[in-house]
Amino acid sequence: MEQEIVKVFNEQHEEIGTATRSEVHEKGLWHETFHCWLVNEDYIYFQVRSSQKKDYPGLLDITAAGHLLAVETVESGIREVKEELGLQIDVQDVVKMGMTSCSIVSENMIDNEFCHVYIYPFEHDWNSFALQYEEVSGVVRARLNEAEAFFLGETTTLNIEGYEYFPDGQRVKIVRPVGTAQFVPYRELYVAHVIKFAREKIFNQTS
Template structure:
């Protein structure tokens, strides 16, 4: 299998060279990722990671995200939305929030990321999703205000609703409360910041 080559940086986001993705995670090298959240005035959307994924299978995650290859511009990361969710979205249709840093340390890897964050003002329609089953097994949404309270630590559960998708074209409706253990362990404040941006910069 061909290894992904990515750019690596120091903690100040100064370019240091290239590395394989596996080496970056093994050594904790800083690298760049692309995040695209689907959101609107009422809801923020999350993907359910495929059970086939090596890292964090079955957990709730950013709507669409991925590593930027060494040959790619930041804007080229919009391909992740098409690859993972089947949505044809152009870079000029999304709103740039900015760049943040995220660090996740686990037994398997040290994942130090500079995350380029974008928001797609999503007009809700469950029928538009055509997920990449190796990457994504479902899409759910949560009320924006309830999600903000949850990620700020004011509540311990969050109600989600959406669908799990299957390769035969079937989908099963999901509606249940979840806790922090159901999410990929990004900084809770990061997700709260995304929601604050949606509410105060996009839908004032």
């Protein structure tokens, strides 16, 4: 299997070379990723990571995300939304939030990322998704105000609803409360900042 090649950076986000995807995780090298959050005036959406995934199987994660290859521009990352969720959107449809850094050390890897964060104002229904099953097994959502309080640490559980999807076209409804252990461990307050940006800059809401 051909290895994906990504750009490598120092901690100041200065490009210093390239490496394979496996190398950056083994050595903790800084690299770039693309995050796209689906948000509307009422809800923020999360993907359910496939149980087949090596890292964080079954946990809730950014709606669509992936590594930027060395030959790609940041805007090329929009392909992840099509690949993972089956949504055909254009880069003009998303709102750029900015870049953040994230460092996660787990048993399997050292993941040091510069994350380019975008928000897609999502107004479609559950039938819009056609998931990449080896990557994503479901999509759920949480009310924006409840999610903001949860990710600010003001509440300990968050009510989610959505569906697990299957290759034969069937789906099973998900309705349950979850805690922080059910989410991929993001940088502190990252999701709260995404929600705040969406509410204030896109939907003109005030807390």
